[in-house]
Every structure is written in C-alpha cells, then in structure tokens.
Amino acid sequence: MKFRIEVEQEVDGRWIAEVMDMPGVMVYGETQERAIAKAKALALRVLADRVENEEQSGALDSIIFATA
Numbered sequence: 307m308k309f310r311i312e313v314e315q316e317v318d319g320r321w322i323a324e325v326m327d328m329p330g331v332m333v334y335g336e337t338q339e340r341a342i343a344k345a346k347a348l349a350l351r352v353l354a355d356r357v358e359n360e361e362q363s364g365a366l367d368s369i370i371f372a373t374a
Contacts, residue, residue: 308370311345313338325349326374346371 310326321338323345325331331349335341353369356362 307368308372309349310372310374311342312374313341325371328352342371342373 309328311323312326313321313323315321315338316334321335321341323333323335323338323341325345325348328349331345331352333341333344333348335344349371350369353362
C-alpha cells in the first residue's frame, strides 16, 4: 500500500502533514520532519486498528509513504 503525505507550513510557523488517502489523519509538527513522522505514526495506528477490527481488506505486506 502506498500513502501520499502532503505537507504545508502554516502562517504561525507550524507544519501540517496529512495522509491524503486516510480521512482524519492530519497532524501538526514543530518542523516538517516532525510533522511527517507524526503523520506516519498516526497512519500506522489507524491501520493497526482497522486490521484488529477486521475492517482492513487487502494485504499489508508493504507500506510506503511518499511526500508530495
């Protein structure tokens, strides 16, 4: 599975990162790198919850994150 992460800097200096294919997976970070790391961590938590609750269909043999 491949997930696209979009990153943008807010006017107040914070960075926002959003995993585009996963509604609600959006986080803020102090730096661009931190925002991306937090987005990946949240996406993995969401996927784990979906697998545990048998909501995830398809194989999760590999997961790739790409920043836009």
